[in-house]
Amino acid sequence: MKPYSYTISKPSEIGGVIRAFRSLGVSGCSLLISIFTAYTKKDGLQEMVDALSLSFPEAEISGMTSSVCIEQGVNRTEKIIILFEVFEKTYIHTICFDHAPGKEDAVGWAVMDEINKISRPLCGIEILASQSDHRFSDFSPFLNVLTHELPGALPVWGALADSQTWPNHTYVFSKKYISTAGLVLRVYTGDISIMLNHVLGxxxxxxxxxxxxxxxxxxxxxxxxxxxxxxxxxxxxxxxxxxxxxxxxxxxxxxxxxxxxxxxxxxxxxxxxxxxxxxxxxxxxLSYGDPELMLAETKKIWEQMHAFGGESAHILSCAARYQFLNKNLGDILANYNNVTPSFGIYAHGEIYRAGQRLVAAHLTGNVVVFREAAEAQQKDVSYNPVHLTQHMAHLLQMATFVSTAMKELEETKDALQFAATHDSLSGLFNRGAMEKYLAQCIKNNAEIGMPLSAIMIDLDHFKTINDTYGHSIGDAVIRTLADLMKKHTAGRGYAGRWGGDEFLIILPGSTLETAETLSIHMKDDLFHAHILPDDFPVSASFGVTIARQGELEQSFYKRIDNALYTSKENGKNRITIFDANGTAKALTMQETGDW
Structure with missing residues (x-):
C-alpha cells in the first residue's frame, strides 16, 4: 500500500486534488479516500464527497471533522486533508448507521449483521463516530455488542468527531451518508497487517x-x-x-x-x-498530565513502529492532548512520520481495546500502523529526542513534586493503617482487627451459609520461657509462631494475636477437617523449630471448632475458648476439637507426630 495526501483550504479546491492524484497514474486492487477536515459546513462536505465519487467511482470514501488535522506528521489547523491510500491486497467495506438513543445495542447487532455478510477475512475495523448537537450519545452498549461478537484479537479502534464549535457541527460521512449523530465503520479485509497502540500519560x-x-x-x-x-x-x-x-x-x-x-x-x-x-x-x-511519562510512552510507540516497518499510519489522538502538549506534539509526530507516513485527526473521545473489551475514553492517543508487505520495511532512521518547552518543563517539575508528595503521603497512610490494624511484634492482625473480621465472617455464615472454622492457640509455659531465657527469646518464640501462622493460613483466612501468648485464626469457607489439618501442621512445625538456646522444644495448645449456620458470635467464641481451655487442662501440648454441637475430640502429642 502507499499513501498520497493533499491539503486544501476550502471544498472548491477539490478539483485540483483530483487532477493532481490522477496525474500520478497509480493503481491497485482498491482505493480508500479519507477526508479529515476542519471545515464543517454540510454542503461543502457533500460537494467534496460528490466530486471524489464521480472521479473515483470504485473508491471507498469516508471521513470526519476535527478542529486540527494531521498530514505527514504535521498539525494542520483550518485545513482539509485528502488522503488517498492505494492497496494491493486489501479491500475496504464501509458500513453506516445513525445512533438510536436508547437502542444503541440494537445498532450494534445491526452492524454485526452487516459485518457477517463480508466474505473476506477480517483484518481490522476503524470506527468514526459523531455525537448529536443536542445530546451526548452513549456508545457503551454498541461497543459491548462488538466486544462480545468480534474476535478478541481483531484490531478495532476509532474516534469521536471534533470541531472548533464542538459539540456542534461534528460530522462523519461516506459516499451516501453524512450525519452529526452517526457511525461510519471502515472494515479492512484481505491481506494486511495492522499494529495498534494507544498512550495516555x-x-x-x-x-x-x-x-x-x-x-x-x-x-x-x-x-x-x-x-x-x-x-x-x-x-x-x-x-x-x-x-x-x-x-x-x-x-x-x-x-x-x-x-x-x-x-x-x-x-x-x-x-x-x-x-x-x-x-x-x-x-x-483526579489525575494530572505527566509530560515525562507521555514522552516515554510515545518513544516506546516509535520503537514499535520502527520494528513493524509499516507503510501508512493513522493517528487518532484526543484534542485535549493537542492543547496540553502543544509544540512538543509536533516533534512527536515528526518522529512518527520519519518511520511511517502519518495522517489523522484530533478527536473528542477515542475508541480502543482494553484487553478484550472495547471502550470509549479520553486523552488517549491511538496510533494505527498498516503494512501489506509480508516483512517489515524498516527505515534507517533514529529517534530525535523531544525537548520539553519551558512551560512543559515547569509542569514536569510540578508533576514530579506532586508525584513524590503523593507517594510519601500514601506510604505514611499505609504505615498508619498497618499500625492501627496489626500487632507490632508479630506482624499479625491485632485484636481489634480480628474482632472486626470475626463479626463479618459470622454475618456471612448467617446470611449466605458460608462455613466458618477457627483455631485458638496458647503458647505453653510462656512465662517460664521469658523468666528462664529472657524476653528477647520470648519475643523470638512469638515471631516464630506468627510466621508459621502466616505460612499456613496464606490465602485461607485471617491470623491475629489475641493478646499476650494467645492467638486466633479465622478460616471463612473452611471445614472443620481443614482447620484440624492446619493445627496439626503448625503444632508440629513449632515443636521442631529449635528456637530456645538449649534446643528444648516449644509447644502450644490448640482449640478448634466450626460455627453452626446462624450462630451468634458470643456462642461461637465461647466454644473455641472452651476447646483451648480443655487442651490446657488436659496437659497442654495437644489439640482439642469441638464440632458444631460441642462434641469434643482430643489429639495428643503421639497423634500429631510430636514424639
Whole structure:
C-alpha cells in the first residue's frame, strides 16, 4: 500500500486534488479516500464527497471533522486533508448507521449483521463516530455488542468527531451518508497487517473517589456522597471549569486498564457532565498530565513502529492532548512520520481495546500502523529526542513534586493503617482487627451459609520461657509462631494475636477437617523449630471448632475458648476439637507426630 495526501483550504479546491492524484497514474486492487477536515459546513462536505465519487467511482470514501488535522506528521489547523491510500491486497467495506438513543445495542447487532455478510477475512475495523448537537450519545452498549461478537484479537479502534464549535457541527460521512449523530465503520479485509497502540500519560493525584450518584449515564452527580464538583474546587480551584479541568481528568481503573474521563461541563447542582458513560460504584481519581511519562510512552510507540516497518499510519489522538502538549506534539509526530507516513485527526473521545473489551475514553492517543508487505520495511532512521518547552518543563517539575508528595503521603497512610490494624511484634492482625473480621465472617455464615472454622492457640509455659531465657527469646518464640501462622493460613483466612501468648485464626469457607489439618501442621512445625538456646522444644495448645449456620458470635467464641481451655487442662501440648454441637475430640502429642 502507499499513501498520497493533499491539503486544501476550502471544498472548491477539490478539483485540483483530483487532477493532481490522477496525474500520478497509480493503481491497485482498491482505493480508500479519507477526508479529515476542519471545515464543517454540510454542503461543502457533500460537494467534496460528490466530486471524489464521480472521479473515483470504485473508491471507498469516508471521513470526519476535527478542529486540527494531521498530514505527514504535521498539525494542520483550518485545513482539509485528502488522503488517498492505494492497496494491493486489501479491500475496504464501509458500513453506516445513525445512533438510536436508547437502542444503541440494537445498532450494534445491526452492524454485526452487516459485518457477517463480508466474505473476506477480517483484518481490522476503524470506527468514526459523531455525537448529536443536542445530546451526548452513549456508545457503551454498541461497543459491548462488538466486544462480545468480534474476535478478541481483531484490531478495532476509532474516534469521536471534533470541531472548533464542538459539540456542534461534528460530522462523519461516506459516499451516501453524512450525519452529526452517526457511525461510519471502515472494515479492512484481505491481506494486511495492522499494529495498534494507544498512550495516555496521566497519573493519579487525589485519593480514590467512588461514584455514589449519577444523573443518567453521562453526568456524575456525586463522588463519595458529595457534589462531584466539590473535589475540583478542593484540589485545583476551577473558576473557569471547562478550561482549567483539561489537565486534570478523572482516571478509572477497570479490568487492569486505566481510562480517562474528561469533564465537558458542570451542572447547576454540582454534577459533572461527560461524553463518556460512567456507573455508580466506579472508583475514580483526579489525575494530572505527566509530560515525562507521555514522552516515554510515545518513544516506546516509535520503537514499535520502527520494528513493524509499516507503510501508512493513522493517528487518532484526543484534542485535549493537542492543547496540553502543544509544540512538543509536533516533534512527536515528526518522529512518527520519519518511520511511517502519518495522517489523522484530533478527536473528542477515542475508541480502543482494553484487553478484550472495547471502550470509549479520553486523552488517549491511538496510533494505527498498516503494512501489506509480508516483512517489515524498516527505515534507517533514529529517534530525535523531544525537548520539553519551558512551560512543559515547569509542569514536569510540578508533576514530579506532586508525584513524590503523593507517594510519601500514601506510604505514611499505609504505615498508619498497618499500625492501627496489626500487632507490632508479630506482624499479625491485632485484636481489634480480628474482632472486626470475626463479626463479618459470622454475618456471612448467617446470611449466605458460608462455613466458618477457627483455631485458638496458647503458647505453653510462656512465662517460664521469658523468666528462664529472657524476653528477647520470648519475643523470638512469638515471631516464630506468627510466621508459621502466616505460612499456613496464606490465602485461607485471617491470623491475629489475641493478646499476650494467645492467638486466633479465622478460616471463612473452611471445614472443620481443614482447620484440624492446619493445627496439626503448625503444632508440629513449632515443636521442631529449635528456637530456645538449649534446643528444648516449644509447644502450644490448640482449640478448634466450626460455627453452626446462624450462630451468634458470643456462642461461637465461647466454644473455641472452651476447646483451648480443655487442651490446657488436659496437659497442654495437644489439640482439642469441638464440632458444631460441642462434641469434643482430643489429639495428643503421639497423634500429631510430636514424639
Amino acid at each position: 496521566f497519573r493519579p493525584l487525589s485519593r480514590p473517589l467512588t461514584v455514589t450518584a449519577m444523573d443518567g449515564p453521562m453526568i456524575i452527580k456525586e463522588l463519595d456522597n458529595k457534589p462531584a464538583i466539590y473535589y475540583y474546587d478542593k484540589y485545583i480551584h476551577t473558576p473557569d471549569f471547562q478550561e482549567q479541568s483539561l489537565p486534570f481528568p478523572l482516571l478509572q481503573l477497570a479490568d487492569g486498564y486505566v481510562h480517562a474521563h474528561l469533564p465537558q461541563g458542570r451542572t447547576l447542582d454540582g454534577g459533572i457532565l461527560f461524553n463518556i458513560r460512567c456507573t455508580v460504584g466506579t472508583e475514580m481519581r
